[in-house]
């Protein structure tokens with residue numbers, strides 16, 4: 338497994354670290370999803386955004402199978 342790091346598409350530096358910021362995803366005009374934004378620490382261009390699955394407002398769909 339080679340340790341190859343990607344390069345920032347804007348400043349061309351290797352992306353060894355990213356800034357992780359909490360952003361809000363807007364769907365149908367209402368903000369209802371917490372997301373994480375990853376940005377280059379050198380030039381702050383956003384490299385990617387994803388939904389923060391840890392902080393979902395309503396995810397109580399647990400299959401309740403851990404009872405003893």
Ligand SMILES: [Zn+2]
Pocket residue numbers: 345346347348349350377378379380381382
């Ligand atoms: Zn950059």
